Amino acid sequence: MLADAASEVLETMFFTEVLGPxxxxxxxxxxxxxxxxxxxxTPSGALTLSVSGPAxxxxxxxxxxxxxxxxxxPAQLDGVVCELAxxxxxxLLSRVETECRFRLSIPELAxxxxxxxxxxxxxSLDLGEGTIHLWLELDSHAN
Amino acid sequence: xxxxxxxxxxxxxxxxxxxxxxxxxxMDGAEFMEASDGQEALGVLRNEWVDVVxxxxxxPTMDGEQLVRSLAADELLKSVxxxxxxxxxxxSRMHQMLALGARGYVKKPxxxxxxxxxxxxxxxxxxx
Numbered sequence: 001m002l003a004d005a006a007s008e009v010l011e012t013m014f015f016t017e018v019l020g021p022x023x024x025x026x027x028x029x030x031x032x033x034x035x036x037x038x039x040x041x042t043p044s045g046a047l048t049l050s051v052s053g054p055a056x057x058x059x060x061x062x063x064x065x066x067x068x069x070x071x072x073x074p075a076q077l078d079g080v081v082c083e084l085a086x087x088x089x090x091x092l093l094s095r096v097e098t099e100c101r102f103r104l105s106i107p108e109l110a111x112x113x114x115x116x117x118x119x120x121x122x123x124s125l126d127l128g129e130g131t132i133h134l135w136l137e138l139d140s141h142a143n
Numbered sequence: 144x145x146x147x148x149x150x151x152x153x154x155x156x157x158x159x160x161x162x163x164x165x166x167x168x169x170m171d172g173a174e175f176m177e178a179s180d181g182q183e184a185l186g187v188l189r190n191e192w193v194d195v196v197x198x199x200x201x202x203p204t205m206d207g208e209q210l211v212r213s214l215a216a217d218e219l220l221k222s223v224x225x226x227x228x229x230x231x232x233x234x235s236r237m238h239q240m241l242a243l244g245a246r247g248y249v250k251k252p253x254x255x256x257x258x259x260x261x262x263x264x265x266x267x268x269x270x271x
Contacts, residue, residue, distance in 0.1 A: 012252035013160070063160055079156035086154075086201075087251050090230025094250070101235055104201050106153070 002136055003123050005091040010127070013087060015062045022124035022131040032133075033078060034110035035085040039093060041102035045138040047092065048110070049085040050121070055130025056081055082107035088134070145172035146266055147191070151184040151198035151210065152228070161197060161228065161258070168259040181205030185213060188220050195265055197249075200229040200240070208240065215244040224265045228258070 003018075010016045030053035038046040051059070060072050060080040085107045093102045121133035148165065150158045158177050165173050176191060178184035182205040184196065196214075200207035207227060214220045224246040229236070232250035240248060247261045 009252045012254060060156075064156060065163060076156060079154055083154050083157050083160075087230050090232065090251060094230075094232035101233060102231065104230065106201070106203065 001095055002088075002092055002134055003125065005095060006088050006123065006125060006132065006134060009084065009087045009091055010059075010125075010132075013063065014059045014084065016059060016127055019126045019128050022126040022133070033081045035082050035107050036110055037085045037089040037107045038105040039089060039102050040105075041093070043138045045136065047085060047089040048135040048137070049081065049088065050133040050135075051081050051084070052130035052132075055127050055132060058127065058129045059084060078109055082109065092136075145174065146194040147174045147176065148262075149176045149178060149184060149187055149191075149193045149196045151178045151181065151196060151202070151207070153179050153199065153202040155179075157199070164255045164258055165262070168255050170259060170262065181207060181210030181213065184210055185220075188214070188223060193223055195262060196223060196225045197228050197262075198225060200227060200231055200236075208243065211240060211243045211245050226261055226265055228253070 007018045010018055032050045032052050033056050034048065034050045036046055036048045056077045057072070060077050063080050063083075064072065064076065066072055086104065089104055119135070122136050123134040125132045125134070150161050152158050152161070162175050176187055176193065178187050180202045181198070184198065187193070188196070198207045198210055207229065211225055214223060214225060221244070225244070226247035226249060227240050227245050228249045228251060230251045237248045246265050249258055249261050
């Protein structure tokens with residue numbers, strides 16, 4: 001379900017096809033961008049997204065269509081990654097609707113490569129030009 | 144047809160994306176204004192003519208739900224049509240926002256034609 005939600009958002013809003021699961025192990029010459037979106041409801045938890053540098057630039061270019069891709073400042077790359085996390089989280093929660101309403105927090109950027117401290121990701125997606133890793137945490141008291 | 148759109152979202156990249164999609168969709172005559180939360184949107188609406196408001200729900204300071212409630216309670220502004228553009232696609236949330244007075248609801252992610260169709264529907268109702 002998480003991969004479906006991510007693929008829907010990437011293809012619909014970012015005009016980016018998911019090629020399949022990322023195999024991992026690739027050398028990464030630049031830091032990843034990590035974003036966390038907490039949600040409250042039934043269940044509560046958080047979605048963490050880690051986007052490789054090349055993937056962030058591709059996604060931001062597709063989303064904003066600037067005159068030149070390399071003209072996008074880091075703040076815009078961060079904003080696009082935050083919006084991606086927000087939409088994937090919303091799309092996921094909409095698929096598991098319960099009687100309780102969910103509330104999403106404002107996406108928060110984590111320090112560079114903070115996701116490396118996590119367990120292996122729930123999903124890793126290959127976008128061709130880079131990868132996305134996703135972690136879904138559910139609060140332990142969730143029903 | 145010329146029309147003025149107020150885009151309300153705390154994400155500047157999302158505001159830019161919505162602007163781009165409306166322009167790409169071929170709707171002629173769109174003029175854009177922006178606000179980063181409901182409070183700022185109310186300020187714009189009290190000073191400028193706006194044909195339609197596109198607003199997110201989840202925003203700091205004043206969220207989209209509070210904005211819709213404020214507009215519904217304001218004699219001068221209650222006729223301004225509001226379309227929600229939100230990641231919250233749950234049925235309960237959509238029904239709640241429409242019951243509060245929103246005229247349309249577009250769930251993110253959305254196709255460009257979906258946003259265009261909703262804008263045309265709402266603007267059509269206004270100017271029919």
